[in-house]
Amino acid sequence: MNKKVLTLCAGFLLGGGVLSSLSAAKLSTVANDGKYYKLELKAQTTNGTWSPKNDGYCIDLKVDEDGKNIFGIQQNPSNYWRVASAEEEGTYYLINIKGDTLVVADNNAFSVKEDLRGDGANYSQLGYPATPSNWVAYDKNGDNGFYKLVQQGNDLTSTIGAAFDAVTDTNNDALKNALLEALENKEVANLTMVYKDKPSEITEAIQTMVTAASSDADLKKKLSQVSALIAVKNGEKGNPDLVISLNGAVASADVTVVEVSISETGTVTVSMQSPYWGDFSSIQSDDDTFVMVAYGTAIRAKKDDNGNTVYEQATYDPSESNAAQYQWTFAPRETTPGKYVLSVKNNLGDWLVAEQSDGTDSWVKVNGIEVTKDGNGNFLYNGSKTPIYPKVVELQTSNNEYVIWNQGTWAFDTVTNPADGRAFGAAWVERAWMYAEDLLKRSAEYFTLDITYVHYDEKNNKIEDDLTGIFSGELTPVQPVNYGQGKTEYRLADPKATSFMLMNENNELLVLDTNSKTAWSAGNQIHAYQLIKVSTKAYETDQAKDRNYQAYFSFEHKVGADAATLTEIQNIYVGNHKIGCYLDKQTPTLAGQGNVGSLLEVVFELNPSTAVNPQAWLTSPSYYKVTVSNKRKDAQHYGKVLGQTENGSINFVAPTKTDIEKPEGQFAIEYVKEYTYKDNKGNDVVVPAHYKFTNRENQKTYELRAADLYTTGAPNVFAYRDYRYNLMDTLTIAPVTQYTSADGFRRIPTADLNANTYSVALNTIAGPLYVIENHNDKHRIGLDAEEATAWRIEQPTVKVMDVTGDLDHYAADTVSVLTPIRFWADNDWRTTQIDNPKGKYYAPNTELLIPTYILKNTATDEYMKGTNENEEAGNTYYLCDKDYAVRLALKEVGDSTVVLIPAFLDDMVYWNDNIKKTEGREYDDYAADLELIDYKIIGGTTADKGVLKAANRYEATSNDLFVIEATGARTYKLLNQDDKIAISLMENNDEVIYEDGEFANIDNEQAYDINPTLYVDTAYINRPGNYRYDYLLSVRPFRVDSIEECNNPNHEHPRTTFTKGDFLVVMRDSMDVETDKNVHNNKYAYNEQPRLAFVPGIHQNDTLYYTDAAGKVIDKEEVGNAKYSFAKFAFKMIDEANNEFVIETAYDYTPVKWVNGEPVEYEVSKGYLRWDNSFLVVTPNLDDAEHFTMEASELNATANESITAEGAVSVTATDGAVIIRGAEGKNVVIATILGKVVANETINSDNETIAVPAGIAVVSVDGESFKVVVK
Incomplete structure (x- = not known):
C-alpha cells in the first residue's frame, strides 16, 4: 500500500488484487520456495501424442457428498499449491494452502517428468514413483464440470496423460480466498495451521470481506466472525507489521472492526480493533491529533477566501505542506453548566458542529465516552482520569441524531435512522x-x-x-x-x-x-x-x-x-x-x-541551520589547532585548548598542558559519515556523522558530532554544543598550513654533534642539576649541581645489509609518525600520500620524522641505558652501560628545554652496535616498529646524589625539563698535516714516546739523548659525520706535495701527494704469529698485550702501503675510513683545558666474513696506549689507558734536509733549490720522484746551488743517489 494514502476504516473501501499469470515454470524449479501456485493443465496426450490445452483448467480440491476430498481439475480454482521435496530424491509433495496433500492411488508423492515431447516440452507430467509408467490423467466423466484426477489406465478406456504448468499467485488471491472460506466456516484449526505469522494476508482478506458487506448488519456479522477467531495487537511504533495471535473464543457482544493508524513517518497500518474497548491509547486531547476518515479518504478543514471554515475530502499525505489541515483533536466540551461531552476540534481550533433535522446547529459528541469532573476539577473519561479515545468514532448531536459525511456536498450532515449512520475512522497521527x-x-x-x-x-x-x-x-x-x-x-x-x-x-x-x-x-x-x-x-x-x-x-x-x-x-x-x-x-x-x-x-x-558543511570547510591539506574562545567563564571548557591529557588521551586541557604551536596540539580533522555496525549481541548500533581529530604527535583521537558544530560568521570561529550535557563552547579551529617533518622535536646538526661534547642538566628553579655518572657502585646516573659529565651525543644507526649479507649502508634510527590529512578536493574526499612525489596530494611533511639520540659518557665510553631491570619498580634508575643505549627523542618544550622521551621497538630492545637488518621488508618492519613509548625521563631524589627515573610521558611533573648545551670542547684532539709533536706522560712530561730501536717506548727525555718528535700525517679528518680524528704517526718522513708545471695554463696540473717514512704500528699481527708459534718469549707482546713499532711504508691517498727494506710493497691497508686501525691513532680528550688525553687505536680483530673458508673481512676492536712496567703496549680497557699530553716539537722527525754522501759530498734542501757541497768536478743529475730530470751538469764549484721544483728530489752524484725534500 502507498504510505501516502490513508487506507480505510470499518465499512470503507479496501484494495483488492488481480491474479497475474507468469511465464511457464516447471515444478522442480519452484520446489521448496514457499510460494503458492495454481497448477494449470497445459497439454494432454492420447497414445503418446501431445496436444495443447488452454481452457484454464487447474488442479483443484472438492468435498464430495460423503465429506471426502476429491482432487480433480476445474476452471477458476479455489486451491493453490506449493511444491515440497519428498524424502525420495526426485519426488515431490503438492500441498494446498490449507495443508491438504494431493494424493493419487493412496500415494502422496509424485515423480516428475519434464522432458516431454512437442508442445508439452515446458510442462511437468506427474508420475507414480512406484510405477513410473503410470502417470496422472483425468476422468472425462466428471460431475458438474469437475474432472477427477486418476492414475493413467484406471477406469479409462484409453491411455491419457496430463501435463501442468505452475502459475504464480502473485496477489495472494488463493490465500485470501481460503481465509474467507475459513472465516465463513469458523475453521479455527485451519487458521491456526496455515495463517500464523501472516498478518498482511489476513488484513487483505478482511479488507476484501468488509468491502463485500451488503449492509451494516452483514458487516457486523462478518466482523463478529473475525472477532471469534483472531485477536490483533499493534506492533511497535512505526512498524507496519502486526503481531498475530490466534484465539478460539466465542464472539463477544463487541464488534471487531478494521483500524487504521499512521506512524510518524506516514506509514499506514491496517489492523483490527474493537470500536470502544479495544487497544486504546492514553493521550492528551490538546497534544495528540488524528485524521478523520470517511469512505476511505480524509476530511480537512481550512479557511476559504472569505475567512469561513470549509471542509473538503481529499487524500492525506503527511509530506505535503497542507498536512496540518487534516488534523483533528478530541477535547471535553461543556454543553450546559457542569455538563460535558467528548467532542472534536478541527486544526483551526473550531469545534465541530452539525445541522440537525430541525435546522439548528448542534455541538457534536463522541458516542460511548462519558465525560465528568471529579472534586478537584479533573476530567474523568468513563470514570477514569486517563483520557481514552476510540479509533472508530460514532458522532451524535444534542438530539441524538447521527453525524455522517455527505460526499456530494462535502459537509457534515445528520440522519435520524441508526441504519443510515456511518462511523468515522480515527487514524492516529503522532504530531511532530x-x-x-x-x-x-x-x-x-x-x-x-x-x-x-x-x-x-x-x-x-x-x-x-x-x-x-x-x-x-x-x-x-x-x-x-x-x-x-x-x-x-x-x-x-x-x-x-x-x-x-x-x-x-x-x-x-x-x-x-x-x-x-x-x-x-x-x-x-x-x-x-x-x-x-x-x-x-x-x-x-x-x-x-x-x-x-x-x-x-x-x-x-x-x-x-x-x-x-x-x-x-x-x-x-x-x-x-x-x-x-x-x-x-x-x-x-x-x-x-x-x-x-x-x-x-x-x-x-x-532561520536555516548554520551547521558546518564539511565539504566547504575541510578543503586544504592542513592541520588544525583548537582553542576555546568563550567570553563567559561558565562555558564548559573555558580557557582551554584541545590537547593531550595526563593519560595521553585527547580532550580539552589547560593551555599550559599542551603547546598548540607544536604537533602535540595539532590535529588532522576527518569527516566521518554516519555508519552502522553490529554489537556483540547482533544489534545494530548507529554512529552519527562526526569529525575525528587525530593528534599529530601520538595519533590519539577526539570526536565532535558533525551536527553539533556551527559556523558563526567569524573566520575559523565555530560554535559547538555538546548535547550529552547541553553545554556550549565557542571554538577557534585555526588551520596550520605551514608544517614540516621536523616540527616539535630538536634536531642537532651532524656537524655540531661531531664538533662538540654536551652537558645535560635538569632545569630547576634553583639552577641546573647536571646529569652525571656519580654512583660508581652500579654505574648509576645521578644529578650534581657542580660537576658535569661531558656527553657525546650520537645518532644511533642500524646496519642495513644487502641480500648477500654485505653492509649496504647505515640508517639512522628515526621514529616516524604519519598523520595523513583527508580533505575535499576534485569533487571528492582525498587523502594525502607520501609515496609518490609526482602523484597528486603528495605531502611528505605529514610524516613526522623524529630523530633519536644516544648519550655516551666521554670519560668512560659508556652509554646511557634505561632502567635497571633487576631493581624493584620503585627503585628503578638510569645507568651507564658499555654496549647498550637508550634512544632518546628530544621533545621541545619552550625555547631552550626538552623532555627526554625514550624510543623503543615493540620488544623494548635497546640500541647496540650489532643491530643488523636486511634491506627491504626486514628493515622496513624494524623502522616501523620504532616508536616513542609512553614514558619520559625525570629527575628523582636520593639521599645525596639524585637519580634519573622513568615517569608517565603525559604526567604533569616539575622535574622533566632538561637543558642540553654544547660545552665547547672537542671529544678528540684536532691536529694539522705536517705537525711535529712530542707526546709525554701527563703525570711526568719528561717521559716521552720515542723510537727505541726496533720498538716504540717511553723514556726520560732528560736522562737520555732522545728525539721524541713524531710527524703527523692526517688519515681521517674532514669527513662527513666524523668526530674522531685519526692520524698516522711516523719518523723519518719524506713528504711530497707538488704540482707539476706545464706550459699550457689551460691544462689541469697533476698533484702528487704522499708520505714515505717509518710509521708507528700496533704489532698485533706479529704478536699473534709469534703466539701461534708457541714462542715463550714473544718480543711483540708484553703481558699478552701488543707492543708498538715503527714500520716502513708509504701513505698515499687513503691507503697505507707497507714496504720491506728494499722499498718493495708487501702489504696495504685502507686508513681513510672511520674504522679502527693498527696504524691510526686518535687523541681522545680527557681535559681539554689541561691538554690531557688518552691515545685510541686498535686492539684486536675478529673475522666476520669468509670466502672459501678463509677470512676476508674483520671487525677491529678499540684499544688504548698503556705504559705497563716500562713497556708501551695497547690495552682494551679505558680504565687502564695512560693519560698523555703533547707539545709541538722544534726538532725534526728526520734528518732528511741534509744528507752527506761518502767523500764529504753533502746535499742540502732549501726553499726551491738544493745546495751541493764537496762535489767540484763531479757530474750531478737531479730528478723528481716520478723520474723527470730537472738538472744534469758537472759541478765547477765546491758550493753549488741548483734550482729544483718543490717535492721529493732524487740527487745523484757520480751515480750515488739519495732523496731530499725540497720546500
Whole structure:
C-alpha cells in the first residue's frame, strides 16, 4: 500500500488484487520456495501424442457428498499449491494452502517428468514413483464440470496423460480466498495451521470481506466472525507489521472492526480493533491529533477566501505542506453548566458542529465516552482520569441524531435512522514537535524566527505583513527561570524538551498574557490574547499572584520532515493557545487564540541551520589547532585548548598542558559519515556523522558530532554544543598550513654533534642539576649541581645489509609518525600520500620524522641505558652501560628545554652496535616498529646524589625539563698535516714516546739523548659525520706535495701527494704469529698485550702501503675510513683545558666474513696506549689507558734536509733549490720522484746551488743517489 494514502476504516473501501499469470515454470524449479501456485493443465496426450490445452483448467480440491476430498481439475480454482521435496530424491509433495496433500492411488508423492515431447516440452507430467509408467490423467466423466484426477489406465478406456504448468499467485488471491472460506466456516484449526505469522494476508482478506458487506448488519456479522477467531495487537511504533495471535473464543457482544493508524513517518497500518474497548491509547486531547476518515479518504478543514471554515475530502499525505489541515483533536466540551461531552476540534481550533433535522446547529459528541469532573476539577473519561479515545468514532448531536459525511456536498450532515449512520475512522497521527535541540541547532545557542501574514487585496495583489513582533532577535529555549536579588539565572532547556520558555538576547521572556482585561474580547467571548515581552522579575511576580502569563511554547512541524534542516513551522502554541493573526480593526496583529472563533493563518519561518558543511570547510591539506574562545567563564571548557591529557588521551586541557604551536596540539580533522555496525549481541548500533581529530604527535583521537558544530560568521570561529550535557563552547579551529617533518622535536646538526661534547642538566628553579655518572657502585646516573659529565651525543644507526649479507649502508634510527590529512578536493574526499612525489596530494611533511639520540659518557665510553631491570619498580634508575643505549627523542618544550622521551621497538630492545637488518621488508618492519613509548625521563631524589627515573610521558611533573648545551670542547684532539709533536706522560712530561730501536717506548727525555718528535700525517679528518680524528704517526718522513708545471695554463696540473717514512704500528699481527708459534718469549707482546713499532711504508691517498727494506710493497691497508686501525691513532680528550688525553687505536680483530673458508673481512676492536712496567703496549680497557699530553716539537722527525754522501759530498734542501757541497768536478743529475730530470751538469764549484721544483728530489752524484725534500 502507498504510505501516502490513508487506507480505510470499518465499512470503507479496501484494495483488492488481480491474479497475474507468469511465464511457464516447471515444478522442480519452484520446489521448496514457499510460494503458492495454481497448477494449470497445459497439454494432454492420447497414445503418446501431445496436444495443447488452454481452457484454464487447474488442479483443484472438492468435498464430495460423503465429506471426502476429491482432487480433480476445474476452471477458476479455489486451491493453490506449493511444491515440497519428498524424502525420495526426485519426488515431490503438492500441498494446498490449507495443508491438504494431493494424493493419487493412496500415494502422496509424485515423480516428475519434464522432458516431454512437442508442445508439452515446458510442462511437468506427474508420475507414480512406484510405477513410473503410470502417470496422472483425468476422468472425462466428471460431475458438474469437475474432472477427477486418476492414475493413467484406471477406469479409462484409453491411455491419457496430463501435463501442468505452475502459475504464480502473485496477489495472494488463493490465500485470501481460503481465509474467507475459513472465516465463513469458523475453521479455527485451519487458521491456526496455515495463517500464523501472516498478518498482511489476513488484513487483505478482511479488507476484501468488509468491502463485500451488503449492509451494516452483514458487516457486523462478518466482523463478529473475525472477532471469534483472531485477536490483533499493534506492533511497535512505526512498524507496519502486526503481531498475530490466534484465539478460539466465542464472539463477544463487541464488534471487531478494521483500524487504521499512521506512524510518524506516514506509514499506514491496517489492523483490527474493537470500536470502544479495544487497544486504546492514553493521550492528551490538546497534544495528540488524528485524521478523520470517511469512505476511505480524509476530511480537512481550512479557511476559504472569505475567512469561513470549509471542509473538503481529499487524500492525506503527511509530506505535503497542507498536512496540518487534516488534523483533528478530541477535547471535553461543556454543553450546559457542569455538563460535558467528548467532542472534536478541527486544526483551526473550531469545534465541530452539525445541522440537525430541525435546522439548528448542534455541538457534536463522541458516542460511548462519558465525560465528568471529579472534586478537584479533573476530567474523568468513563470514570477514569486517563483520557481514552476510540479509533472508530460514532458522532451524535444534542438530539441524538447521527453525524455522517455527505460526499456530494462535502459537509457534515445528520440522519435520524441508526441504519443510515456511518462511523468515522480515527487514524492516529503522532504530531511532530521541534525539540529544543532542534532549535538550538540553528546557530548552536539560539535561533531566529520570521512570522508573516500573507493575504491579497481586491486586485489579487499579494500582501505580506511582517508580524514577527516580540519574536524578533535571538531566541533561546530555556528551562524554569529564577530571579532573585536583581540577577537572572536560567539554564538551557533540556535537549529533548518539546515545551519550553523562550528568552531573547536581552534576558526578556516571551509570554502570552491571558488576562481578559487586556485581551481582544466581547463580553465573555475572548477572540485573542496579547503576546508580550516581560522581565524575569515580572514573570516571577505574576506566577506568585494572578498567573496570567503563559510562557511555555511548542513548535509543530510537518510529519516526516527533518527537524535539523527544515525552516517551515506549521504551528506555534503557547500552552494550548494557537498563535495566528488577529485583525484588530483590520490591522493584522500577532496574537494567541481565545475561547471563540479562530485566528488567521500565518507563515512561520526558522532561520536555516548554520551547521558546518564539511565539504566547504575541510578543503586544504592542513592541520588544525583548537582553542576555546568563550567570553563567559561558565562555558564548559573555558580557557582551554584541545590537547593531550595526563593519560595521553585527547580532550580539552589547560593551555599550559599542551603547546598548540607544536604537533602535540595539532590535529588532522576527518569527516566521518554516519555508519552502522553490529554489537556483540547482533544489534545494530548507529554512529552519527562526526569529525575525528587525530593528534599529530601520538595519533590519539577526539570526536565532535558533525551536527553539533556551527559556523558563526567569524573566520575559523565555530560554535559547538555538546548535547550529552547541553553545554556550549565557542571554538577557534585555526588551520596550520605551514608544517614540516621536523616540527616539535630538536634536531642537532651532524656537524655540531661531531664538533662538540654536551652537558645535560635538569632545569630547576634553583639552577641546573647536571646529569652525571656519580654512583660508581652500579654505574648509576645521578644529578650534581657542580660537576658535569661531558656527553657525546650520537645518532644511533642500524646496519642495513644487502641480500648477500654485505653492509649496504647505515640508517639512522628515526621514529616516524604519519598523520595523513583527508580533505575535499576534485569533487571528492582525498587523502594525502607520501609515496609518490609526482602523484597528486603528495605531502611528505605529514610524516613526522623524529630523530633519536644516544648519550655516551666521554670519560668512560659508556652509554646511557634505561632502567635497571633487576631493581624493584620503585627503585628503578638510569645507568651507564658499555654496549647498550637508550634512544632518546628530544621533545621541545619552550625555547631552550626538552623532555627526554625514550624510543623503543615493540620488544623494548635497546640500541647496540650489532643491530643488523636486511634491506627491504626486514628493515622496513624494524623502522616501523620504532616508536616513542609512553614514558619520559625525570629527575628523582636520593639521599645525596639524585637519580634519573622513568615517569608517565603525559604526567604533569616539575622535574622533566632538561637543558642540553654544547660545552665547547672537542671529544678528540684536532691536529694539522705536517705537525711535529712530542707526546709525554701527563703525570711526568719528561717521559716521552720515542723510537727505541726496533720498538716504540717511553723514556726520560732528560736522562737520555732522545728525539721524541713524531710527524703527523692526517688519515681521517674532514669527513662527513666524523668526530674522531685519526692520524698516522711516523719518523723519518719524506713528504711530497707538488704540482707539476706545464706550459699550457689551460691544462689541469697533476698533484702528487704522499708520505714515505717509518710509521708507528700496533704489532698485533706479529704478536699473534709469534703466539701461534708457541714462542715463550714473544718480543711483540708484553703481558699478552701488543707492543708498538715503527714500520716502513708509504701513505698515499687513503691507503697505507707497507714496504720491506728494499722499498718493495708487501702489504696495504685502507686508513681513510672511520674504522679502527693498527696504524691510526686518535687523541681522545680527557681535559681539554689541561691538554690531557688518552691515545685510541686498535686492539684486536675478529673475522666476520669468509670466502672459501678463509677470512676476508674483520671487525677491529678499540684499544688504548698503556705504559705497563716500562713497556708501551695497547690495552682494551679505558680504565687502564695512560693519560698523555703533547707539545709541538722544534726538532725534526728526520734528518732528511741534509744528507752527506761518502767523500764529504753533502746535499742540502732549501726553499726551491738544493745546495751541493764537496762535489767540484763531479757530474750531478737531479730528478723528481716520478723520474723527470730537472738538472744534469758537472759541478765547477765546491758550493753549488741548483734550482729544483718543490717535492721529493732524487740527487745523484757520480751515480750515488739519495732523496731530499725540497720546500
